[in-house]
Amino acid sequence: MSKKATLFRLIKELFLTNKKAVIIVFISLIFASAGMMSISVFIQIIIDDAIMPALDAGWPAVADRLFAILIAMIVVYTLAITGTLLYTQIMAKVGQDYLDDIRKAMFEKMESLPINFFDRNSHGDIMSYYTNDVDTLRQFITQSLVQFTMTMLTLMFIIGVMLYYSFILTVFVGIGAFIMFKVTSRVGGKSSERFKSQQKSLGAVEGYIEEMMHGQRVVKSFVREEKAKEEFDALNETWYDDSATARHYGNILMPVLHNIGNILYVSLAILGSILVYFNVTNIGFSGIYPFSIATIGIVVSFLSLSRQFSQNIRMVSQQAPMVAMALGGASRIFYLLSLEEEHDEGYVTLVNCIEEDGKIREVDEETGEWAWKHPHRDGRLTYRKLEGDIVLSNVDFQYVEDTPVLKDVSVYAHPGQTIALVGETGAGKTTITNLINRFYEIKDGKVRYDGININKIKKPDLRRSIGMVLQDTSLFSGTVRDNIRYGRKDASDADVIEAAKTANAYDFIQHLPKGLDTDLSADGANLSEGQRQLISIARAACANSPVLILDEATSSIDTRTEALVQEGMNRLMEGRTVFVIAHRLSTVKNADAIMVMDHGEIIERGDHDSLIEEKGVYYQLYTGALEME
Amino acid sequence: MLKTLARSVREYKRESLLAPLFVALEVVAEIFLPLIMAVLIDEILARDITNLVQISLVLVLLAMMALYFGYLGGKYSAIASSGFAKNIRKDIFYNVQGLSFSNFDRYSHTALVTRMTTDTTNVQNAYDLLVRVALRAPLMIIFSIIMAFSINAQLSLIFLLALPMLSLGIFLVYKYAIPIFRRVFDKYDKLNKYVQENIKGIRVVKTFVQEEYEKTRFKARSEDIRDDFIKGERLVVINQPAFQFTLYVVMTIVAIAGSYIIVNTFGGYDAAGNPIWGDLSTGQLSSLIIYGMQMLGNLMMLGMIFVMFTIFSASARRITRFLHEESDIRNPEDPITHVRNGAVAFDDVYFKYTEEAENWVLKDINLSINPGETIGIIGGTGMGKSSLISLISRLYDVDRGRVSVGGVDVRDYDIATLRNAVSVVLQNNVLFTGTIADNIRWGDEDAPLEAVERVARIACAHDFIMSFPEGYDNPIEQGGTNVSGGQKQRLCIARALLKKPKILIMDDSTNAVDTKTERSIREGLRTHLPDMTKIIISQRVGSVEDADQIFVMDQGRIVDSGTHETLLETSDIYQETHAMQQLGDDADE
Secondary structure, three states: OOHHHHHHHHHHHHHHHOHHHHHHHHHHHHHHHHHHHHHHHHHHHHHHHHHHHHHHHOOHHHHHHHHHHHHHHHHHHHHHHHHHHHHHHHHHHHHHHHHHHHHHHHHHHHHHOOHHHHHHOOHHHHHHHHHHHHHHHHHHHHHHHHHHHHHHHHHHHHHHHHHHHOHHHHHHHHHHHHHHHHHHHHHHHHHHHHHHHHHHHHHHHHHHHHHHHHOHHHHHHOOOHHHHHHHHHHHHHHHHHHHHHHHHHHHHHHHHHHHHHHHHHHHHHHHHHHHHHOOOEEEEOOEEEEHHHHOHHHHHHHHHHHHHHHHHHHHHHHHHHHHHHHHHHHHHHHHHHHOOOOOOOOOEEEEEEEEEOOEEEEOOOOOOOEEEEEEOOOOOEEEEEOOOOEEEEEEEEEOOOOOEEEEEEEEEEOOOOEEEEEEOOOOOHHHHHHHHOOOOOOOEEEEEEOOEEHHHEOHHHHHHOEEEEOOOOOOOOEEHHHHHHHHOOOOOHHHHHHHHHHOOOHHHHHOOOOHHHOEEOHHHOOOOHHHHHHHHHHHHHHHOOOEEEEEOOOOOOOHHHHHHHHHHHHHHHOOOEEEEEOOOHHHHHHOOEEEEEEOOEEEEEEOHHHHHHHOOHHHHHHOOOOOOO | OHHHHHOOOHHHHHHHHHHHHHHHHHHHHHHHHHHHHHHHHHHHHOOOOOOHHHHHHHHHHHHHHHHHHHHHHHHHHHHHHHHHHHHHHHHHHHHHHHOOHHHHOOOOHHHHHHHHHHHHHHHHHHHHHHHOHHHHHHHHHHHHHHHHHHHOHHHHHHHHHHHHHHHHHHHHHHHHHHHHHHHHHHHHHHHHHHHHHHHHOHHHHHHOOOHHHHHHHHHHHHHHHHHHHHHHHHHHOOHHHHHHHHHHHHHHHHHHHHHHHHHHOOOOEOOOOOEOOOOOOHHHHHHHHHHHHHHHHHHHHHHHHHHHHHHHHHHHHHHHHHHOOOOOOOOOOOOEOOOOOOOEEEEEEEEOOOOOOOOOOEEEEEEEEOOOOEEEEEOOOOOOHHHHHHHHOOOOOOOEEEEEEOOEEHHHEOHHHHHHHEEEEOOOOOOOOEEHHHHHOOOOOOOOHHHHHHHHHHOOOHHHHHOOOOHHHOEEOHHHOOOOHHHHHHHHHHHHHHOOOOEEEEEOOOOOOOHHHHHHHHHHHHHHOOOOEEEEEEOOHHHHOOOOEEEEEEOOEEEEEEOHHHHHHHOHHHHHHHHHHHHOOOOOO
């Protein structure tokens, strides 16, 4: 989206959030900026209408006039202050409301995006939408936008008044403004250019620090501290060069503009007095008359106007980079909001049921029995009991065009069976599991769940029927209980305890400071890896779905916890259809069927004994002749 | 706090002093402008242009001087603040390099990175402000007051009334607003953490179909933040009408009263014949107004600087706390710089990571290892194996007893000497960006390629290295993503061997290597490096069964020791572990 379009959309959306408020804000801004500008005008009026005549005719002659001016000042300033009070208070709310809307819209969008998005973008990049981009937008909405509008309005007022007074002098100020803009874009451009490279070199420094922190133990063991310092210094020095230059340009802009303004002021004074002295005819919207007659006040107030004028131009040039940054952030946010959500054309749903005389009847209350409700095109409605029978037939898949990841893969998993997937990293084990719950869409072939093509099943219902225990356990902040109940919010306390017991997690949970109510700080950092796995098993047990996807952890946990985890897993697997990405041979050995995968194909299949007999790849893996990951 | 930070100014002292000096000069040049402009205006009013050229020249000269000084001030403050930030970052980094692990355990990686990035940038911004604006604003205020008084003292009294009133207003606003903003930024951080959790756990969210639940939770948090922000913003923006009110009242009074004075010598004359309310010309009236605006404007600026400094002080506090952190482990006086051999002994060693900890991590450890022996240490996670070996290279100091290497207490060695003699291959292997050869050469930067190849062969890494398109010159990607776990481990072993250590410690560092290769690595070590002491930590019995001595650890103690055969008979834990692993055959993993 172009900058202009982004700005337009931002303003439009802000306006639409609260039309009345925005209109009031705009009117208030007009009053506020008129007030600011009127200081110069009042000086002109006081000089021309009060001081000058009074010097000739004495004070009493202008007393009434002066009183009128005073009243006018009070009225104008009261309006201006009221305006400022109004717009600042209203904008504080409108701005924050809008930011809140944006944050919520972003999060809601994010939750609805396909997994693809999360796999393709680094977590840091996604986070930066919420941190950097929303932050710049906040700056823009709470500060720059209003200030910018106000500055623009003031400039317009000033130009209007200047034109009213005198064309010649306005043209002169215009030339000054042009020079200032030129300087701003030159110096400002250089500054922002160097700021960019400064950001980049800071990134390099950060990357280096992170790498060294991560490898701190290695650095120390190899006594590489001095070398690390040297390399760090070099990067830090580059950053310094960029930063010093960028700031140099940034810092000088204001004094330079300020004093160009001063020089403009002086030149204007000279020009004005020459005009007055030589009685040059003045032309302005206020009329045509020789300078000498009534316009000394004009020259004086023009000087004051030109001062305000350059002040406002300085403001603009100060705000401009912030506005540019905010628009960059906003266009990234709008891009995120425009991404296509995961769509769901499924119509088969999962419902509670009871079985009576071999017939399935749908009920509202929870029965622990589930069925697929399948409306057909001809208006018929059929029910099929949820069993957990999964069949992949001739499935092809690719993440990116022309790079097949799965080739003609067929897997049959009947209710209660365990299917072990083995093979090297990248062989396609995880990909298979990604297709079953439709994190990704297959390219060719079919996946059926209880005989129903999974494309016809509503995604939430499909996923509800498939539990998952992943290597990366991802717990959420909240209590242990919240985490176990995560997949079934209405689970009773008894259910939670039951699940914890199934997973072998209940023992250690009881030893936590507050048992099930122990608050896990972010991402469960205060639990050991093994304990986190136990909780994630309990979470799956509590959700109680007939099909399970397990990705066994490879990270070494101690033998005792491992035995607990293993036992918990085994209990969880009982009576369920399980796809397991296996790393433990005991798991593999007990599987009903083992799929040995290589480069997206199933190269061997069978149970442990038959595969050992085959003396193929599985045999080599098993005897440790090949590395398995 | 400031003292510690000031130490980082160092070679930028000159610039740090020049910047405010030039800023002050700029202010001086600038402050005279309105005064002289008043003369100019009065000339115009009097329609007398005889002095016009001189006055204009003075004005332009002053403006040029102000421009030049402003330029220099900006330049030097850029150098000073960037240099200061560079030095702070450097000091932090150097300090980290010097710290021991017991210090290090107290800080997370992200905290350290934040100290060197965000916090340093905050301090830099504050410093830049300090050397420029923080001086400029008060100077402007003071000089403007002086100038105003020199024009018309009586009329200027109004400024003396307005300034403290507005200051009080600004102060009160910030006093109440800053705590709100602190709180809301804290909540904001939490919200971001929550988002991060969701990004990381998106598969779990989707699997358990909890999108709607997460949205509701987020909504509540976001709205809470919004409400706080509105409260804070509404308070802060009161500054603006307050400023305008003061400004307009002052301007109106000055303008009206000023014109009275100009025309009337308002208030009559005193005994000496001087006007009581002073003298004023029209030009001076407009200068007074300019000075008044400068005063009030700069006062607002001071308020903003005040806010900046609250942000700065939080960052500065965090940085100094870190700079004050001193290493717990220091070189002894007269350190020993030669390690005789690879003998290792533990005598009655007790150890825990923090003084406050209740339980010992290691209790009553006694062992003695002869040079060249192969030693196995076995036991579950958290039983103290890794702690035990980290004492050998003195990553930590013992609390009781002593650890000796080559017959000498490790605390008597020069730390670098000791660590060079002890090579540790760690559980989590870290490779660095660079080529494969670069990574192996971490052990010895000047090693010739033959030496690199030799250790790679012993570590069974040579063959797979050669299978990369560029062999030893093949780059390792950041985080080592282009080699498998087992390959990574073998490169790390090679790297450790290149150091020619007297003692090699492998901390569960072959668990991703297949059993056959693992066996040949052990054989290679035994035949090629017979004098090097080899300590192997593992959870697999298979990795240690051919060791000369095996120690079994449990709950921080060595519970059994002996050879594979004797342990199978005497040690319950060893038997149990062995049996459990036999079940999965030793092909496990």
